[in-house]
Amino acid sequence: MKGKHISQERLAVGLKKGTTEELKYLYTHVKPKVKAYIAVQKGGLDCNVNDIFQIALIKIRQQLLDNKLSIDNLENYIFRVCKHEFLKLNNLSRIENIDRTAYRSQAPYAADTDVLDKELAKEEELNLYFKAFQMLKPECQKLFKLSSEGFQDKEIAQLLDTTEKFIKTKRSRCKKYFAKMIAKIKENE
Numbered sequence: 309m310k311g312k313h314i315s316q317e318r319l320a321v322g323l324k325k326g327t328t329e330e331l332k333y334l335y336t337h338v339k340p341k342v343k344a345y346i347a348v349q350k351g352g353l354d355c356n357v358n359d360i361f362q363i364a365l366i367k368i369r370q371q372l373l374d375n376k377l378s379i380d381n382l383e384n385y386i387f388r389v390c391k392h393e394f395l396k397l398n399n400l401s402r403i404e405n406i407d408r409t410a411y412r413s414q415a416p417y418a419a420d421t422d423v424l425d426k427e428l429a430k431e432e433e434l435n436l437y438f439k440a441f442q443m444l445k446p447e448c449q450k451l452f453k454l455s456s457e458g459f460q461d462k463e464i465a466q467l468l469d470t471t472e473k474f475i476k477t478k479r480s481r482c483k484k485y486f487a488k489m490i491a492k493i494k495e496n497e
Contacts, residue, residue: 319382323365324372325376334365338383342390366391384431448482451475 314322314333322330342364343357364386371377377385441449454464461479465472 316382338386341387346394360393363393366427423440440486440492443489451479
């Protein structure tokens with residue numbers, strides 16, 4: 309299994325079905341990163357890692373089975389869920405300054421944790437925007453898509469057979485609704 313890469317789609321399907329090869333891959337490639345994070349970043353106990361990793365896999369598997377999960381990078385998402393479970397379990401989210409030097413030699417992935425945290429935060433934000441976008445009415449989605457493709461208000465108005473003023477008003481309303489959807493999703497998480 310070392311050196312072998314499994315696609316994110318295959319990992320998701322494997323986790324959903326509980327297949328051995330994909331689960332082994334997750335335990336050999338993702339779990340060490342979780343262990344490093346818990347040891348280095350938060351001084352957590354090794355015994356917590358197995359429980360946290362297992363809880364995360366169970367939760368994510370259930371989300372996959374319920375078709376409530378749409379992610380591009382399953383490995384990062386598992387890491388993020390593990391991090392959340394660890395913080396919840398130990399109520400350590402308010403602790404920031406822990407002496408990490410004693411743990412560095414035990415954790416080969418320690419240097420990557422800050423980069424991973426930033427990547428995970430970015431992915432989490434993108435997933436939030438994706439969910440909120442899916443909740444928008446089709447007209448708002450179309451308006452945002454055209455804007456993101458570089459069309460000016462005047463061009464969008466021509467394409468949609470309406471006025472430029474209507475497009476500006478509609479965009480403003482869509483942005484407000486989009487912001488409400490983001491707040492609603494954050495509230496429910």
